[in-house]
Each structure stands twice: as structure tokens, then as C-alpha cells.
Amino acid sequence: MILENIKKVEDDLIKIIKKNKNYVIGISGIDCSGKSTISKKIYNFLLKNDINAYCLSGDDFLFDRETRYANKNQIEGYYNECFNYKKLFNEIILPAKKSNQFSRKIDYLNWQENRMETKNFVFKMPMVIILEGVFLFKKIYLKNFDYTIWLDISFKEALKLALQRPRDIDYYGDKNVIMKRYTERFYPAQLYHILNDNPDERCNANIKISIDY
Numbered sequence: 739m740i741l742e743n744i745k746k747v748e749d750d751l752i753k754i755i756k757k758n759k760n761y762v763i764g765i766s767g768i769d770c771s772g773k774s775t776i777s778k779k780i781y782n783f784l785l786k787n788d789i790n791a792y793c794l795s796g797d798d799f800l801f802d803r804e805t806r807y808a809n810k811n812q813i814e815g816y817y818n819e820c821f822n823y824k825k826l827f828n829e830i831i832l833p834a835k836k837s838n839q840f841s842r843k844i845d846y847l848n849w850q851e852n853r854m855e856t857k858n859f860v861f862k863m864p865m866v867i868i869l870e871g872v873f874l875f876k877k878i879y880l881k882n883f884d885y886t887i888w889l890d891i892s893f894k895e896a897l898k899l900a901l902q903r904p905r906d907i908d909y910y911g912d913k914n915v916i917m918k919r920y921t922e923r924f925y926p927a928q929l930y931h932i933l934n935d936n937p938d939e940r941c942n943a944n945i946k947i948s949i950d951y
Contacts, residue, residue, distance in 0.1 A: 747887060747943045748783055758864055760835045765870040767889030768928045770900040772947050773870040781868055790862055796871020799826040803852045816927035827882055834861050875937035888938045891947035893925050
């Protein structure tokens with residue numbers, strides 16, 4: 739995977755982050771664009787610079803399977819009724835950002851098993867939360883971030899990665915099912931997001947992703 743502009747992002751973060759304040763960094767892009775990979779990379783970069791950081795994933799804040807698939811319109815269902823970001827922002831992101839100390843037990847969905855679990859979120863302040871996920875840069879959420887990163891990859895290349903990703907293979911079990919899920923649900927909804935919310939234009943930085951075959 740080849741990353742363009744990652745050095746600019748690192749330089750930006752060192753400039754804006756003050757060690758006596760809490761920050762929230764958002765990383766978003768289409769499905770299988772490398773969000774978790776970039777999140778870990780930035781996390782390690784911050785730690786090397788003695789900046790306290792935590793990684794969170796939007797995938798841990800899904801609605802239950804019945805809610806996610808109740809809408810027969812695949813685009814509306816994925817865009818509006820899949821991720822419980824209201825819970826994520828109201829119960830973790832916003833209170834943690836304003837706190838001098840944060841420790842809270844939160845119920846969240848184990849999406850692979852479709853059951854609720856409880857996790858204790860404990861953040862040592864001051865800190866940087868690195869939040870990655872799809873649709874994070876809807877217009878209603880942008881104000882909650884101090885720095886936003888859009889991962890720029892073509893749908894074609896991202897789909898190639900999805901067809902090879904162990905998580906998708908384990909969950910869906912068949913590459914034809916993966917192809918159908920991405921081309922009929924995920925990517926049409928994310929194209930709508932790009933055209934409607936302009937996340938690639940509104941963010942602070944773009945990282946161009948290309949695959950080194």
C-alpha cells in the first residue's frame with residue numbers, strides 16, 4: 739500500500755496538538771480504504787512523540803442486525819440506519835474531550851455475533867482520540883473533530899482489497915457474496931455520501947491510497 743501525503747498529516751498533527759488539551763482526530767473513507775491501518779500508523783506516530791492516544795472504531799457502534807437491514811432501500815439503510823454514531827459521540831467522544839478524567843462502561847454491539855457487550859472505556863488525560871469509520875464526515879459530525887483525514891482510493895481498488903480481506907472472507911464466506919454486498923449496498927451508499935457531504939473536500943487532509951501489486 740502506497741500512501742501519499744502521510745508526512746504532511748504527521749507534520750500537521752505535531753503543530754496543532756498541545757499537550758495540555760484533548761483532541762479528536764477523524765479518519766474516514768469508503769469501506770476497505772485502509773482506515774484501521776492508517777489509524778494504527780498515526781497512533782504509533784503519536785506515541786513516539788510522547789502524545790497519549792487511543793484508537794476507536796465506528797464499527798463497534800453498529801445498530802443490531804435487524805435494524806441495519808430493516809430498510810429495503812440498500813442506500814438509505816446503510817447510510818442512515820447502520821451506525822449508532824449518536825451514542826458514540828454523546829456517550830464517549832464529546833464527554834471525553836471535555837473531561838480531565840474519563841472512565842465509563844458502555845454497551846456496544848459485537849457485530850459478528852449480533853449481541854450486546856459491555857466495555858469499560860478509560861482514557862488518561864490529556865489525550866488524542868483517533869476515531870476511524872465510514873460516514874464520520876457527514877455534515878452533522880464534522881464539528882466534533884479537531885483534525886479530519888479522508889482516505890482517497892478508487893472503488894475498484896478498494897473492492898480488490900475487500901475480496902482479499904480475511905475479516906470479510908470469514909464473515910461472508912464467499913467472494914461472490916462479498917462482491918454483491920459491496921457493489922449493491924456499501925459503495926452506492928458511500929458514493930451518495932461523497933456527492934452529498936463532500937467529505938473529501940471538507941476534511942483537513944487527504945491521503946491518496948494506491949495498491950502496490
